[in-house]
Amino acid sequence: MEIINVMNRIDKLFQQKKENILSVFFTAGFPALNDTIEIARQLESAGVDMIEIGIPFSDPIADGPVIQQSSKQAIDNGMTVKLLLDQVREIRKTVSMPIILMGYLNPVMQYGMDRFFEDAAAAGVDGLILPDMPFDEFESSYKEKMEDLNLYTIFLIAPTTSDERIQRIDQASRGFIYAVSSSSTTGSKNEFDENQIKYFQRLKHKQLRNPFLIGFGISNKETFSAACHYGAGAIVGSAFIKLLSTSTGLVTDISTFIRTLKS
Amino acid sequence: MTYTIDERGYYGNFGGAYIPEMLYPNIEELRSRYLDIIGEADFQNQFSQLLHDYVGRPTPLFYAYRLSERYQAKIYLKREDLCHTGAHKINNTIGQILLAKKLGKQKIIAETGAGQHGVATATVCALMGMECIVYMGQLDMERQRPNVERMRILGTTVVPATSGNMTLKDATNEAMRHWINNPTDTHYIIGSVVGPHPYPDMVARFQSVISEEIRNQLYKQEGNPYPDYVIACVGGGSNAAGAFYHFVNDEHVQLIGVEAAGLGIDSGESAATTFLGKPGVLHGSKTLLMQTEDGQVVEPYSISAGLDYPGIGPWHAHLFETGRVKFLNATDDEAMKAGIELSRTEGIIPAIETAHAVAVLKKMEFSPDDVVVINVSGRGDKDLETYIRWGKY
Numbered sequence: 001m002e003i004i005n006v007m008n009r010i011d012k013l014f015q016q017k018k019e020n021i022l023s024v025f026f027t028a029g030f031p032a033l034n035d036t037i038e039i040a041r042q043l044e045s046a047g048v049d050m051i052e053i054g055i056p057f058s059d060p061i062a063d064g065p066v067i068q069q070s071s072k073q074a075i076d077n078g079m080t081v082k083l084l085l086d087q088v089r090e091i092r093k094t095v096s097m098p099i100i101l102m103g104y105l106n107p108v109m110q111y112g113m114d115r116f117f118e119d120a121a122a123a124g125v126d127g128l129i130l131p132d133m134p135f136d137e138f139e140s141s142y143k144e145k146m147e148d149l150n151l152y153t154i155f156l157i158a159p160t161t162s163d164e165r166i167q168r169i170d171q172a173s174r175g176f177i178y179a180v181s182s183s184s185t186t187g188s189k190n191e192f193d194e195n196q197i198k199y200f201q202r203l204k205h206k207q208l209r210n211p212f213l214i215g216f217g218i219s220n221k222e223t224f225s226a227a228c229h230y231g232a233g234a235i236v237g238s239a240f241i242k243l244l245s246t247s248t249g250l251v252t253d254i255s256t257f258i259r260t261l262k263s
Numbered sequence: 264m265t266y267t268i269d270e271r272g273y274y275g276n277f278g279g280a281y282i283p284e285m286l287y288p289n290i291e292e293l294r295s296r297y298l299d300i301i302g303e304a305d306f307q308n309q310f311s312q313l314l315h316d317y318v319g320r321p322t323p324l325f326y327a328y329r330l331s332e333r334y335q336a337k338i339y340l341k342r343e344d345l346c347h348t349g350a351h352k353i354n355n356t357i358g359q360i361l362l363a364k365k366l367g368k369q370k371i372i373a374e375t376g377a378g379q380h381g382v383a384t385a386t387v388c389a390l391m392g393m394e395c396i397v398y399m400g401q402l403d404m405e406r407q408r409p410n411v412e413r414m415r416i417l418g419t420t421v422v423p424a425t426s427g428n429m430t431l432k433d434a435t436n437e438a439m440r441h442w443i444n445n446p447t448d449t450h451y452i453i454g455s456v457v458g459p460h461p462y463p464d465m466v467a468r469f470q471s472v473i474s475e476e477i478r479n480q481l482y483k484q485e486g487n488p489y490p491d492y493v494i495a496c497v498g499g500g501s502n503a504a505g506a507f508y509h510f511v512n513d514e515h516v517q518l519i520g521v522e523a524a525g526l527g528i529d530s531g532e533s534a535a536t537t538f539l540g541k542p543g544v545l546h547g548s549k550t551l552l553m554q555t556e557d558g559q560v561v562e563p564y565s566i567s568a569g570l571d572y573p574g575i576g577p578w579h580a581h582l583f584e585t586g587r588v589k590f591l592n593a594t595d596d597e598a599m600k601a602g603i604e605l606s607r608t609e610g611i612i613p614a615i616e617t618a619h620a621v622a623v624l625k626k627m628e629f630s631p632d633d634v635v636v637i638n639v640s641g642r643g644d645k646d647l648e649t650y651i652r653w654g655k656y
Contacts, residue, residue, distance in 0.1 A: 057558070057559065058427065058559040058560045059427070059432065059433075059436050059545060059546070059560050060436075061283065061436050061439040061440060061443075061546070062283040062285060062440075062443065063440075064440070065426065068426050068427075069426075072426075072427070075559055080557040081557060081558075082557075104544070105281060105544045106543045106544045106545065106552070106554070106558040106560070107557055107558035107559065108558070109542075109543060109544060109558065110541075110543065110554065110556065110557060110558030111557075111558070131283040131284065132281040132282055132283055132544065132547070133281070134279060134280060134281060134282075136271070137279070155284070156283065156284040156285070157284060158284050158285045158287075158288075160285070160287075160288040160446050160447075161284060161287065161288070162288070165287070180284065180285060183285055183443065183444065183445075183446045184285070184443060184444045185285075185440045185443050185444060
């Protein structure tokens with residue numbers, strides 16, 4: 001298959017850019033069902049480096065109220081995995097940055113794991129974040145298939161993750177590692193405390209094989225720039241979804257939001 | 264055929280620990296220590312003593328004369344309704360709070376649907392002087408006000424879950440989120456045989472005292488520890504797990520799980536997971552789950568708040584798949600009638616959950632010598648409002 005010879009867009013990004021990488025998370029099908037496509041396009045033109053599109057799930061245990069609410073609305077809007085893959089194909093016609101899909105295991109399982117990997121790769125998805133997928137199950141059942149498809153799996157690490165486990169996750173990860181900034185659900189905090197800074201420093205000094213991006217609680221330019229000081233960049237989610245839920249003009253609001261973050 | 268859990272935490276195709284990394288250390292701590300702690304003589308002594316002196320165990324195994332005559336079989340009632348707080352739930356909360364203390368935890372969280380597990384948790388927290396927060400769906404708080412107040416009297420903080428449909432499933436989500444945000448000093452007491460490994464196994468072990476007692480009591484009363492049938496209702500499945508536990512390898516003992524059919528299996532308002540569910544992942548384990556084609560979890564319905572959970576414990580999913588447990592169901596109406604029947608024939612007003620188990624007597628064929636044990640998982644005091652509203656007595 002020719003796809004194997006093409007460099008994964010995530011690798012390409014990290015090769016070209018070593019710092020201040022901005023990745024933005026948003027829920028597919030929110031606020032309106034087909035907004036997914038327009039939001040992706042606007043984020044790329046606003047200068048975002050990578051996007052993570054959330055597959056909505058009825059019971060998102062790792063998420064705070066903002067993402068929960070957006071997921072519920074997206075499901076009510078009629079969002080499905082199949083529809084999302086159609087939207088990604090549409091997005092790929094004009095958008096060249098890496099696209100990651102992030103979601104809980106159950107909707108993906110019902111779609112069919114192998115079929116999902118194949119269809120996602122074919123649609124132009126570069127990586128997956130499946131936070132409740134057990135590490136062992138990935139290694140025994142999915143790793144090979146995903147590697148064949150050049151589809152990356154991004155794992156999370158948290159402040160409570162042991163050193164030994166970080167090493168194991170680093171070995172298994174492709175692309176980058178998602179460092180959760182605190183022991184919390186998404187969107188919980190607005191600034192970093194001393195313990196979080198210590199944890200970022202610890203990660204920085206580890207010289208991991210993969211670069212890491214910091215996510216959870218990145219809500220403004222202060223937290224974004226602090227995160228970039230330790231990691232290769234950061235991921236903004238809840239704060240962006242908050243913007244989407246109140247926005248009356250997506251184009252201007254997205255570009256202002258991103259400009260402010262990066263200033 | 265094996266019905267036990269394997270070293271990876273699976274019962275056949277079901278179980279496991281499907282959790283985000285933020286919960287991994289909590290679950291790993293439990294997984295790596297629960298068997299050792301439970302096995303300690305000191306733990307066992309404290310557990311048995313509290314079950315005896317505080318919960319009031321062993322609970323009676325009562326030969327139900329009139330019911331036996333009516334159904335032409337030897338029907339025994341395992342009286343879990345006589346446990347302190349009125350249901351079997353406290354067997355598990357006693358076990359888990361002792362475990363939490365051994366793990367050095369200072370705070371307890373729990374989820375609750377109808378409030379029985381919440382009350383059982385609030386009770387043991389008061390007993391042990393531990394801080395307790397119980398998550399309860401806002402809708403359930405309105406429906407089960409007396410239990411909310413019982414928890415508050417016991418010193419527990421009841422936090423309304425306002426996400427989703429504001430019922431048990433959402434309360435469980437909120438409790439898991441709380442645990443993610445408070446990973447080190449808090450133990451999460453899950454109330455049923457659900458959740459990530461090791462919870463299903465741990466809760467089943469704490470509830471297994473039910474079948475251990477049934478065996479001993481039957482031996483004394485019938486000269487044979489083995490019944491022909493054990494019947495128990497299944498929501499998440501903790502009372503059934505406890506009642507089946509010590510019989511599961513004795514294939515001649517027929518195990519019957521009874522699910523809530525709500526308004527009827529095909530009505531769209533049901534909680535009969537083995538009939539309506541498909542394999543899926545919820546609350547940390549792979550199990551049978553009521554869901555849409557797209558994998559969104561469906562809100563179940565039953566008149567009994569303790570049975571309207573969209574999944575069943577992974578062990579039950581395995582017992583269903585292997586055919587070891589036969590699953591039947593009862594509608595709201597059948598259960599309510601059975602609740603009245605048990606009240607009138609034996610002078611026992613059962614919880615509506617339990618009434619579902621009683622309801623299947625009508626659907627089964629017995630020989631006169633058959634020994635049938637029904638697990639009376641809880642008493643009906645909490646359901647008085649529902650009985651009154653139903654009104655047909």
